Amino acid sequence: xxxxxxxxxxxxxxxxxxxxxxxxxxxxxxxxxxxxxxxxxxxxxxxxxxxxxxxxxxxxxxxxxxxxxxxxxxxxxxxxxxxxxxxxxxxxxxxxxxxxxxxxxxxxxxxxxxxxxxxxxxxxxxxxxxxxxxxxxxxxxxxxxxxxxxxxxxxxxxxxxxxxxxxxxxxxxxxxxxxxxxxxxx
Amino acid sequence: xxxxxxxxxxxxxxxxxxxxxxxxxxxxxxxxxxxxxxxxxxxxxxxxxxxxxxxxxxxxxxxxxxxxxxxxxxxxxxxxxxxxxxxxxxxxxxxxxxxxxxxxxxxxxxxxxxxxxxxxxxxxxxxxxxxxxxxxxxxxxxxxxxxxxxxxxxxxxxxxxxxxxxxxxxxxxxxxxxxxxxxxxxxxxxxxxxxxxxxxxxxxxxxxxxxxxxxxxxxxxxxxxxxxxxxxxxxxxxxxxxxxxxxxxxxxxxxxxxxxxxxxxxxxxxxxxxxxxxxxxxxxxxxxxxxxxxxxxxxxxxxxxxxxxxxxxxxxxxxxxxxxxxxxxxxxxxxxxxxxxxxxxxxxxxxxxxxxxxxxxxxxxxxxxxxxxxxxxxxxx
Numbered sequence: 001x002x003x004x005x006x007x008x009x010x011x012x013x014x015x016x017x018x019x020x021x022x023x024x025x026x027x028x029x030x031x032x033x034x035x036x037x038x039x040x041x042x043x044x045x046x047x048x049x050x051x052x053x054x055x056x057x058x059x060x061x062x063x064x065x066x067x068x069x070x071x072x073x074x075x076x077x078x079x080x081x082x083x084x085x086x087x088x089x090x091x092x093x094x095x096x097x098x099x100x101x102x103x104x105x106x107x108x109x110x111x112x113x114x115x116x117x118x119x120x121x122x123x124x125x126x127x128x129x130x131x132x133x134x135x136x137x138x139x140x141x142x143x144x145x146x147x148x149x150x151x152x153x154x155x156x157x158x159x160x161x162x163x164x165x166x167x168x169x170x171x172x173x174x175x176x177x178x179x180x181x182x183x184x185x186x
Numbered sequence: 187x188x189x190x191x192x193x194x195x196x197x198x199x200x201x202x203x204x205x206x207x208x209x210x211x212x213x214x215x216x217x218x219x220x221x222x223x224x225x226x227x228x229x230x231x232x233x234x235x236x237x238x239x240x241x242x243x244x245x246x247x248x249x250x251x252x253x254x255x256x257x258x259x260x261x262x263x264x265x266x267x268x269x270x271x272x273x274x275x276x277x278x279x280x281x282x283x284x285x286x287x288x289x290x291x292x293x294x295x296x297x298x299x300x301x302x303x304x305x306x307x308x309x310x311x312x313x314x315x316x317x318x319x320x321x322x323x324x325x326x327x328x329x330x331x332x333x334x335x336x337x338x339x340x341x342x343x344x345x346x347x348x349x350x351x352x353x354x355x356x357x358x359x360x361x362x363x364x365x366x367x368x369x370x371x372x373x374x375x376x377x378x379x380x381x382x383x384x385x386x387x388x389x390x391x392x393x394x395x396x397x398x399x400x401x402x403x404x405x406x407x408x409x410x411x412x413x414x415x416x417x418x419x420x421x422x423x424x425x426x427x428x429x430x431x432x433x434x435x436x437x438x439x440x441x442x443x444x445x446x447x448x449x450x451x452x453x454x455x456x457x458x459x460x461x462x463x464x465x466x467x468x469x470x471x472x473x474x475x476x477x478x479x480x481x482x483x484x485x486x487x488x489x490x491x492x493x494x495x496x497x498x499x500x501x502x503x504x505x506x507x508x509x510x511x512x513x514x515x516x517x518x519x520x521x522x523x524x525x526x527x528x529x530x531x532x533x534x535x536x537x538x539x540x541x542x543x544x545x546x547x548x549x550x551x552x553x554x555x556x557x558x559x560x561x562x563x564x565x566x567x
Contacts, residue, residue, distance in 0.1 A: 004434060012450040013227035021220055025213050033206040041206075046216035053224055054512075054538050055344075058333055092202065122198035141199045142207060173191035176198065 007060035008052075017053055024067060025049070028074055031143040036081045036086060042051075048074040068152030071143055075135050075153060082131065088125040096120030118176050125175040133168040136161055200547040210329040225448075226456035226510045296491050296506045300449050300484035304477040306524025311473045312557050314361035321558035321565050322469030326497040328458050329541070330376065330394070334560040347381035347388045348539060350548070352396045352498070358561045359406070359470070363427060364418050367406045373397040379548070427470050435474060437481035438441060455487045456515065459508040462486070463517050466526045467553045476526065483517065492516055497528035497552030511536045513548065528552035 003023070006017055025045055032041035032048075050072050059069045080083065096116050126134060132154070139150045143179075147165070151158040195325065314320060319393035332349035352374030359367050377392035401408035405418040405426050419428045421422045434440050441458075448457045465471055471479065488508050493506035495518050503514035503525075511534065518528045533542045542548065556565040 012451070014221060014224040014457075017220055017224040018217075021213075021217050025216065029211065029213060030207040031207075033204040033209055038206050038209050038211055040361060044412065046219045047212060049216065049220040050223060053220065053227060096332075113202065114194075118194050118198040119201050122195070122202055126202075136302070137199075141196070161320075169195060173195050176194055177191060182449070 002061070004065040004067065007061055008056040008059050008066070012131055013053060013056065016056075017049065020052070020070070023047055024050040024070055027143065028070065029153055031071065031138070032074055032078060034142050035085050035138060037084065037087075040081050040084060044074060044077050045075055050174065051077070057079060059113045064152035065149060068149030071139055071145060071149070071153070071155030075139065078105045079131065085134075086127045092123040093127070097125065120173065121176045128175075129168060129171070132162065133171075136164045137168050137172075140165055198475055221452050222454060223511070225411065225452035225454045226460070236436075243377045260398070264442075275531065279563040296489040297484035297505060299426060299504050299519065300489075300490055302479045303519045303521040303524055303526075304480040305464050306521065307473065307477045307480075314557060317560065319358040319360055319558040319561055320470070321556045322355075322357045322359070323499075323554045323556075323564075324467075324469065324551060325352070326355070326359075327352050327498060327547075327549065329548050330391070332389075333539070345382040346539065346541070347383070348377045348379050348542060349391045350379050351391065351393070351397065356564065357469070358408075358558055359427075360561070361408075364404055366402050366561070367408070368402050368405055369406075369408050370400045370562070371396070371398050379546055380543065382541045390428075410500045419517055424465060424468060425470075427472070430465075430471050430475055433475060433479075437478045437485065440482035441485050444464060456508055456510045459483065459486050459489060459517075460515060463515065463529050464515065467529055467551060469553050469555050480519070480526070495530060496529075498550055499552040499554065501552065507532075509534065518552075526553070 003019075005106055006016055006020065008020075010175070028048060029038075029041050029045045032044045035041075036044065048070065055073075059066060097121050126137075135154055136150055139153055140146045140147070144151065147158045147161045150161045150165075154161070156164075205482070269291075282313045312320075327350045329348060330351045331346060333344055333346035354374065356370040356373045357367065358369075360461070374394050375395070378385055378388055378391075381388045386436065403410060403416075405416055407416040410416075416423065418426075420426055421432060422427045423429055434443060444458045444462055448454075448461055451457045462479065466476065466479060466483070482504075485509065489506055490508075492505040492507040494502060494503050495516060497518055503520040505517045505518050507514045507516040513534055514532045516530045516532065517526065518530065519525065520527050529549075529551050530547055533544055533546045533548045535544050535547075537544065558565045
């Protein structure tokens, strides 16, 4: 049997879900913790697998690997915490800004400063994205899903995922760039 | 510039909230919650894979199922059904467990009822003369339904509908089990028990192929293409008499065996109770095992007397139930006659589908065994 496409509807639930959990829970926690923090992620991981268990008959192995379906459930559950998520990005942006302000502009640390600045700007940019844009970007970047898996997770065509991903990356790169140029003019 | 921009963006993505994303927080609690519920989830058809009995409560039409994960209809199923099969006796048949009971069973304890029933089991298994067959009739109502929507909607705002479909299974087993068995399935009516839309908008019930037809095979091998292959006399196959031959006849030893048998599923009381019901209602458990097995069931934590209950073939008995969050599983016994007559499943507050009201009977089965004079011939009552 293809381990990436388990027959959840027919398999013995305990054995199938023990495998599913052991394969995906750690990475899923990482993805969720990045979005809503480790505490809420603890709860959401548990909730994701319980929902998956109850809805196991709705997963069709013929359609897509199980990972996308699982992350779709998790992403949906995380939507209830979108305010927490956005507050988190804004807080991160402030923290990175403080670090920048408190650091000497020494030539040796310019690279690190650039990286910090980009991270701050990214955090700021993520807070400004709409949900669909954030989902596509973070499912791809943090969860490491392929477009076809993101498509399964979000219930949209893979072509939509690709175009949305391209658009959001352009938007964020632009968000990182001008400020970068401004800073170089300093 | 673009490449550099991509690189910068990817680096920033990689570093943002990195500490949280690589935290090694314990996932034990989440796993324990999952396994507790998974171990009491309805067992699938494929486990034990060789049992035709387990096919009954199963997701049907899975191949056709989530063809529509995105924007379509998804078939789902599970054990369950509503008793509504018998015309006369059934006119007063409950579709929920909320109706008044006919006598006060509240003072009875589960262990008392099970032990009383065990006491009354005096029957010995009938000797089959040459050419005769053991005949097992299982009448059941099973949950069949559909869920509609995208994969997101299925989680966030599920919509769909659920039918209870009646199916009767008739099985003829020869004295020499290595000879040919026969199983006949007869589909009956289906009744809508819940939907997220008005009943008038729900599509008519479409019977499934596996609910009808005759299948033959030595040792009950009705599905010869199934894997793993059925082996005659397999003592791990609950659908063959050999499974029951070597089980202990002492209740405590049986309880320990049941705990061990379900250990891969966590040996939760609900899991042990579920499998115990499967064995007791298989129709092939020998008479001398039924008594001690009922006494073992009485020792499972949390089993209680629920109500008087009827089975789909119109018999009445006492339901002994065990609760999980989503459903209550009942074993129905007739303590007067010393018989195990069936089982039922009743939805609770956290039912799997929001359109199923608490108290709805989502599955029910009755079992009778007789001696048939020939294969395919239904014995007179």
